Amino acid sequence: MPIRLNLDQVMADRGISLTELADRVGITLANLSILKTNKAKAVRFSTLEALCRELKCQPGELLEFVKEK
Amino acid sequence: MKLFTNLPGNLRVLFGALRFLVVCFALFWFLNLTFNSWIEQRFMDEPQLIVAVGAVSWGVVPDAIKLQSDSAKPGAIRLNNLCGSLQMNLLSKDTAMVSALRWTMYPSMVVSITFAWLLFTSLRSVCANVERGEVFDEKNLRLVRGIGLILIVYSLSSAAVGLWAHHVMGGYLTQHVVLTGLAVPGGTGGLQFIEPSGPFLFPGFGGLITGCLVLMLSEAFRQGLQLKAENDLTV
Numbered sequence: 001m002p003i004r005l006n007l008d009q010v011m012a013d014r015g016i017s018l019t020e021l022a023d024r025v026g027i028t029l030a031n032l033s034i035l036k037t038n039k040a041k042a043v044r045f046s047t048l049e050a051l052c053r054e055l056k057c058q059p060g061e062l063l064e065f066v067k068e069k
Numbered sequence: 070m071k072l073f074t075n076l077p078g079n080l081r082v083l084f085g086a087l088r089f090l091v092v093c094f095a096l097f098w099f100l101n102l103t104f105n106s107w108i109e110q111r112f113m114d115e116p117q118l119i120v121a122v123g124a125v126s127w128g129v130v131p132d133a134i135k136l137q138s139d140s141a142k143p144g145a146i147r148l149n150n151l152c153g154s155l156q157m158n159l160l161s162k163d164t165a166m167v168s169a170l171r172w173t174m175y176p177s178m179v180v181s182i183t184f185a186w187l188l189f190t191s192l193r194s195v196c197a198n199v200e201r202g203e204v205f206d207e208k209n210l211r212l213v214r215g216i217g218l219i220l221i222v223y224s225l226s227s228a229a230v231g232l233w234a235h236h237v238m239g240g241y242l243t244q245h246v247v248l249t250g251l252a253v254p255g256g257t258g259g260l261q262f263i264e265p266s267g268p269f270l271f272p273g274f275g276g277l278i279t280g281c282l283v284l285m286l287s288e289a290f291r292q293g294l295q296l297k298a299e300n301d302l303t304v
Contacts, residue, residue, distance in 0.1 A: 030303045042303040 004064045005043070007036045010055050025050040081196035088189035091244050095182045102159075109160055117158035122173060122238060126152040127248060155262070169241035173234040180230050184223040191216045205293040213290050217283035224276030238262040 009063055010028060022032040027047060034040050035047075055062070109116035128150045136146045139224065157170050195212045203209065239262040 027304060034302060040302050040304050042299075044303065047304050064264050 001038060001041075002066055002068055004038055004066050005035055005040070005062055006064055007032075007051070007062060010057055010062060011036075014055055016055070021051075021054060024054045075200070077196045081193055081200060084189045084193035085197060088193060089131045090188060091182060091185045092191060095186075098178060106160055118159040119156050120159050120170070120174065122155040122157050122170060123234065123262060124152055125155045125242070126150050127265050142281040159245060165241060165245060169237050172237045177227070177230045180223070184219060184226070188216065188219050188223070191219065205290060205297040207294070210287060210294055213283065214289040216286055217280045220276050220280030220283060223278075224274070224280060227276070235262055 008021060011018070018032055018036065019029060022029045025032070025047065027050075035043065048062070051057075052059055085267070106116070106118055109118060134148050136148055137143070138146055157166060159167065159170055159174075161167055191212050191297075195209055195216070198206070198209050198212070242262055
């Protein structure tokens with residue numbers, strides 16, 4: 001998938017665990033894990049908004065476009 | 070209501086029970102037509118296996134049977150024809166009658182039992198899938214489409230079987246049976262075979278319309294499957 005979510009890097013920078021972030025954002029640990037491992041096909045704006053709010057970042061810091069070779 | 074707490078589960082049990090009853094019905098008739106018939110023919114002087122064949126009717130000569138009403142004028146109420154149910158002895162020595170009876174009964178039994186079993190099996194599988202939470206998937210879509218097609222094909226088959234039975238039994242009655250003791254038009258004949266008896270689930274147009282409705286429902290399932298595929302792995 002060309003769109004990547006750099007969630008693990010931002011989480012490490014902020015020093016927040018997966019469980020804590022899942023609680024704060026309001027999604028299940030399983031779904032957050034799907035996001036972190038880039039297995040998700042789509043992200044809702046509401047989820048992106050919650051992630052940016054809790055991680056105190058911009059969407060551009062989380063999302064990255066990687067050209068497929 | 071407790072019934073709706075686990076509706077798919079309750080319906081799964083119901084359709085499973087109905088499927089089991091269909092098998093029991095088929096087994097009962099198989100044993101009746103084989104072992105019971107053998108026992109009757111071997112040990113009885115007059116072997117008998119009386120079966121209900123269907124409905125018959127005959128026209129009535131006007132005024133042969135009078136209907137009187139205390140509120141209506143004479144002649145306001147008339148009897149046009151009489152209907153009754155026909156029973157025959159399947160173990161009779163009359164080969165023409167037994168042949169007509171077999172050609173009437175067996176196709177309708179085979180059609181009814183086969184389609185009933187297929188229908189209840191499919192319905193049970195759909196309920197089992199829904200109970201597991203698997204509602205919009207390929208398996209269920211195929212099952213729901215199958216149910217719609219089963220109902221349509223069953224309704225057409227039972228109509229065809231009914232026409233065939235009408236032809237066979239009607240032919241036998243016309244050629245071999247006379248009615249006595251009642252004034253009927255055309256002398257002592259005129260006995261008409263209306264329809265065969267049988268465990269028809271959805272006779273007539275009911276099955277056809279229901280089948281079409283179920284096929285439309287399968288289209289809703291297909292669109293639901295598309296929406297689900299789009300939403301899967303969306304966080």
